Amino acid sequence: MKLYSTNKQVPEVGLKEALFRGLPADNGLYMPTEIPSLPSSFFENIENLSFKEIAFEVAKTLLQNDIAEDKLKTIIDDAVNFDAPVVKVKDNKHVLELFHGPTLAFKDFGGRFMGRIMQHYLEEGERVHILVATSGDTGSAVAQGFLGMDGIDVTILYPKGKVSFIQEQQLTTNGQNIKALEIDGTFDDCQRMVKEAFLDKELNAHLHLTSANSINICRLIPQSFYYFYAYAQTKALGKPVVFCTPSGNFGNLCGGLIAERMGLPIHQFIASTNANDIVPTYLKTKEFTPRPSVKTLSNAMDVGNPSNFPRLMALHEDSYEKVSSRIKGYAYNDEQTLEKMKEVYQESAYVMCPHTAVGYYGLEDYLKETKEDVTGIVLGTAHPVKFKDIVEDNLSKEIEMPQRLKELIEREKQAISMGTEFSELKEYLLEMAMSQK
Ligand SMILES: *Cc1c(COP(=O)(O)O)cnc(C)c1O
Numbered sequence: 001m002k003l004y005s006t007n008k009q010v011p012e013v014g015l016k017e018a019l020f021r022g023l024p025a026d027n028g029l030y031m032p033t034e035i036p037s038l039p040s041s042f043f044e045n046i047e048n049l050s051f052k053e054i055a056f057e058v059a060k061t062l063l064q065n066d067i068a069e070d071k072l073k074t075i076i077d078d079a080v081n082f083d084a085p086v087v088k089v090k091d092n093k094h095v096l097e098l099f100h101g102p103t104l105a106f107k108d109f110g111g112r113f114m115g116r117i118m119q120h121y122l123e124e125g126e127r128v129h130i131l132v133a134t135s136g137d138t139g140s141a142v143a144q145g146f147l148g149m150d151g152i153d154v155t156i157l158y159p160k161g162k163v164s165f166i167q168e169q170q171l172t173t174n175g176q177n178i179k180a181l182e183i184d185g186t187f188d189d190c191q192r193m194v195k196e197a198f199l200d201k202e203l204n205a206h207l208h209l210t211s212a213n214s215i216n217i218c219r220l221i222p223q224s225f226y227y228f229y230a231y232a233q234t235k236a237l238g239k240p241v242v243f244c245t246p247s248g249n250f251g252n253l254c255g256g257l258i259a260e261r262m263g264l265p266i267h268q269f270i271a272s273t274n275a276n277d278i279v280p281t282y283l284k285t286k287e288f289t290p291r292p293s294v295k296t297l298s299n300a301m302d303v304g305n306p307s308n309f310p311r312l313m314a315l316h317e318d319s320y321e322k323v324s325s326r327i328k329g330y331a332y333n334d335e336q337t338l339e340k341m342k343e344v345y346q347e348s349a350y351v352m353c354p355h356t357a358v359g360y361y362g363l364e365d366y367l368k369e370t371k372e373d374v375t376g377i378v379l380g381t382a383h384p385v386k387f388k389d390i391v392e393d394n395l396s397k398e399i400e401m402p403q404r405l406k407e408l409i410e411r412e413k414q415a416i417s418m419g420t421e422f423s424e425l426k427e428y429l430l431e432m433a434m435s436q437k
Contacts, residue, residue, distance in 0.1 A: 055225040104383035110219030111145025133190035140170035157190035173411035185420035206433040223255025240267035246359035248301030250308040272362030280329030298354040330362035
């Protein structure tokens with residue numbers, strides 16, 4: 001596949017270059033120059049295919065001949081190794097549960113796929129060093145996605161005391177090729193240190209540094225797979241499908257838009273956000289006004305300047321009319337989020353995380369407004385147990401921990417404490433580079 005930059009100031013690149021660069025030099029975002037359609041026979045038979053089989057067909061079509069089929073099959077089988085069931089909540093409302101992977105959130109799909117594609121492209125004896133700053137979720141999905149990969153080292157910087165206990169366990173107990181640095185500062189300090197590292201000449205002479213940023217094209221691609229799989233699971237209902245995606249940076253929604261460009265019949269997209277309602281406001285008023293994010297209960301969507309917005313526009317020929325008719329936007333505050341979570345639990349005995357509740361609210365309002373007879377599917381982005389305190393307080397109910405989380409909680413934390421000076425990070429990384437020579 002070939003990829004262009006949404007800013008169109010740099011030449012097209014191949015998948016390998018887009019993967020290792022992450023961002024094009026003109027600060028745009030990489031997008032496929034061509035999004036090929038799947039044949040109609042694929043959709044006629046899709047309900048008979050497994051999730052892995054669907055993901056393989058989609059990846060093969062999108063990547064064209066970049067990776068040999070048998071190799072791609074191995075990558076997919078290994079990356080898509082947990083289920084994403086569609087669960088009926090009430091009437092025509094469903095949740096596509098994307099949280100059955102190692103870190104209990106949909107970001108596992110991106111992390112696992114990217115890790116395996118990167119390993120595929122590493123030459124014999126080549127090493128890369130992934131440096132990530134995280135406020136919680138991204139770091140753990142990346143750590144899990146790259147765990148045990150030969151030739152890839154991962155260093156994660158996270159702000160001390162500012163991630164949840166479960167998140168910290170996910171970041172610091174991996175071992176093997178994953179190292180966690182506990183920075184005595186804020187997330188912004190972590191990000192600044194990582195940025196300085198990418199610019200430091202001496203460091204870059206010794207290490208092949210790369211990022212695993214959420215805008216990487218290899219994290220986006222697998223986020224299209226489960227839209228097809230949700231369609232396959234609900235096809236027998238015989239109704240048009242509406243997807244509602246709880247959104248922050250809008251990468252998850254872009255996965256759905258790519259699926260549609262490949263031929264998946266989707267009646268309508270809905271984007272639901274928390275109080276950080278930059279995109280819903282844009283869809284209603286044509287005014288795009290990024291602003292500092294505000295803190296909410298659905299904190300993985302606390303984004304004031306959604307990084308995938310250029311992709312959202314590129315997928316609609318940069319036309320406001322097109323984007324605003326294909327995507328309906330809704331936004332809800334914390335109080336509404338808690339109310340909806342409670343109502344759904346009381347009426348249907350279904351427990352959802354705050355992000356999924358924001359999505360469910362959006363789907364309900366859309367269905368009320370349009371009175372359409374459709375199959376509604378909300379993307380369930382995280383397991384409710386990831387937000388245990390919020391959910392348990394709100395529902396006055398204890399939620400059961402999955403076994404893999406119980407095991408995680410008992411593991412020993414291994415983190416290196418560090419201040420906020422870049423020189424400290426640099427020294428640490430140089431030492432590591434020397435010890436590997
Ligand atoms: C990252 C995340 C989101 C937001 O996804 P985007 O692709 O940034 O829109 C929503 N819910 C959860 C649980 C997340 O981790």
